[in-house]
Amino acid sequence: MADLTLTTYDWVPPPPRGYVRDLRVRWALEEAALPYRVVSTPFDDREPAHLAHQPFGQVPWLTDGDISIFESGAILLHLGQRNAELMPSDPRGRNEATEWLFAALNSVEMASLPWTMSKFMKHPTDTAAWKFVDDFLKLRLKRLEPVLAGREWLAAPSRSPTS
Numbered sequence: 401m402a403d404l405t406l407t408t409y410d411w412v413p414p415p416p417r418g419y420v421r422d423l424r425v426r427w428a429l430e431e432a433a434l435p436y437r438v439v440s441t442p443f444d445d446r447e448p449a450h451l452a453h454q455p456f457g458q459v460p461w462l463t464d465g466d467i468s469i470f471e472s473g474a475i476l477l478h479l480g481q482r483n484a485e486l487m488p489s490d491p492r493g494r495n496e497a498t499e500w501l502f503a504a505l506n507s508v509e510m511a512s513l514p515w516t517m518s519k520f521m522k523h524p525t526d527t528a529a530w531k532f533v534d535d536f537l538k539l540r541l542k543r544l545e546p547v548l549a550g551r552e553w554l555a556a557p558s559r560s561p562t563s
């Protein structure tokens with residue numbers, strides 16, 4: 401296994417602290433028992449070296465040997481290619497994992513991010529704008545409930561939690 405290095409910020413403002421998107425990558429690395437190390441980049445000064453890895457000046461990014469990958473979803477797909485626990489090799493299982501990864505990023509996070517940002521910024525919750533944001537997320541979560549009612553995991557349903 402090539403050297404995996406995950407980069408995150410050296411400091412995070414209190415509201416999002418603990419929710420930085422390196423968390424999902426660490427989770428996958430831990431589940432797959434892949435050896436990795438974590439390094440930090442300055443939050444305050446986003447220098448050209450940072451932008452060379454992540455063009456928006458964000459985190460996380462992962463280096464795997466001489467490959468550098470930004471976007472947490474792209475990082476997870478990369479790790480999935482290296483580990484069958486994360487991404488089954490059969491086409492059906494692979495597509496299930498891929499569609500739920502995109503659903504998390506493009507359908508659920510699209511709804512959860514405005515909600516989270518409104519909370520972090522302490523926006524008033526007695527407005528039509530807040531109701532729209534709140535209803536949008538609730539509908540997404542409501543649609544997920546029946547999907548999860550019959551299975552432990554969104555994808556790879558045969559996998560037991562301890563395997």
Ligand SMILES: N[C@@H](CCC(=O)N[C@@H](CS)C(=O)NCC(=O)O)C(=O)O
Pocket residue numbers: 419420421422457458459460470471472473
């Ligand atoms: N779509 C990107 C989003 C990355 C992102 O928003 N990272 C946040 C930390 S969770 C960040 O760097 N925020 C600081 C900024 O945008 O300047 C991904 O999933 O990797």
